[in-house]
Ligand SMILES: Cc1cc2nc3c(=O)[nH]c(=O)nc-3n(C[C@H](O)[C@H](O)[C@H](O)COP(=O)(O)OP(=O)(O)OC[C@H]3O[C@@H](n4cnc5c(N)ncnc54)[C@H](O)[C@@H]3O)c2cc1C
C-alpha cells in the first residue's frame with residue numbers, strides 16, 4: 368500500500384505582474400481566475416503548487432495600491448533552491464498557478480496592546496501586512512527591519528509609505544545595525560513581540576524578550592525554512608498504538624518512509640515540516656522536533672509531532688496511528 372498524498376483544495380490564479388524589488392527578491396501579483404479570492408488576515412500565507420509536484424508557502428502582502436481581491440507575494444531567490452523560489456522567479460504575466468486557500472499560523476493579537484515588529488530579510492512579507500493592519504486599527508507599534516545592506520532590503524519604499532516614522536531600518540554593514548536589546552528596551556513592556564526572519568534572529572529576539580520580562584504568551588514568530596540538523600541521525604523505533612506493530616526507522620529514513628516501507632498508509636503533503644498535514648499524536652517517547660509549524664509550547668509538550676521531518680530522541684516513540 369502506498370502513501371496517500373492529501374491534495375489541498377487548489378484555486379487558480381493568474382499572474383498579473385512580476386517585478387524585481389531587489390537583485391534577489393521579486394514581487395508577484397496574482398488575480399483569481401473566475402470567482403473571488405478568499406479573504407485573509409495579516410500573517411497569513413498561501414501554498415503555491417510547483418509544476419513538478421509539491422508546494423511552497425508564501426506570505427500574503429498587503430502592498431499599498433494592490434487592487435481589491437488580488438494577492439501579492441514577495442519571494443527571495445534561494446541560491447540552493449530545490450525548486451520553489453526558482454519557479455516563483457520564473458513566473459511572468461499571464462501564467463496560471465495553483466494556490467491553496469490562505470492559512471494563518473502567525474496571527475496578530477486583538478487585545479488592544481501595542482506591538483513591536485522585527486523583520487529580517489525576506490521575513491518582512493508577513494510583517495508588512497501586520498504594519499498595515501496595525502495602522503488601520505490605529506494601534507501603537509514600531510517596525511524594525513534588518514538586512515545585510517541597504518540594497519538587500521525589499522519593499523522599503525512601501526514600508527515608508529505605510530509606517531512613516533514608525534519604521535526603523537537596520538543594516539549589518541554600518542552603525543544602524545539592529546541592536547535587539549535596545550529595540551526591546553524602547554518598547555512598552557506590555558507589547559506583543561513579532562519576529563520573522565532567520566533562525567538566529569528569531570532565537571535572539573525571543574531570548575532577549577524573555578530576559579526583559581515580555582511574557583512568553585506575547586512572543587510570536589514564524590520561521591520560513593527548517594535548517595539541516597547538525598546532529599547525526601540515529602535509528603529509532605516507532606510503535607503504532609492501534610496494532611502494537613513496531614517499525615525501525617533507519618538513520619537515512621524519515622518516519623513516513625519507514626511506515627511506507629512497512630505498508631502503512633498515512634497522510635502527508637509538504638514533507639518539509641511546514642504544512643501540518645502529517646501531524647501525529649505522541650503517546651509515549653520524546654520527539655526530536657525539526658518542523659517549522661509547531662509553536663514552542665506545542666514542541667515542549669511532546670504530545671504531537673510532524674512525522675515527515677521530526678525524529679525521536681528516545682529509543683522508541685509510540686504514535687497514535
Ligand atoms: C509560513 C511560511 C511562509 C513563507 N513565506 C515566504 C515568503 O513570503 N517569501 C519567501 O521568499 N519565502 C517564504 N517562505 C519560504 C518558502 O516557502 C520556501 O521555503 C523558499 O522559497 C525556499 O524554497 P526553495 O524550494 O527555493 O528552496 P529550498 O529547496 O527549500 O532550499 C532553501 C534552503 O533551505 C535549505 N533547506 C530547506 N528545507 C530544508 C530541510 N527540511 N532540511 C534541511 N535544509 C533545508 C536548503 O538546503 C537551502 O539552503 C515561507 C515559508 C513558510 C513556512
Ligand code: FES
Pocket residue numbers: 634635636637638639640641642643644645646658660673674675676
Ligand atoms: S507533510 Fe507537511 S508537515 Fe509533514
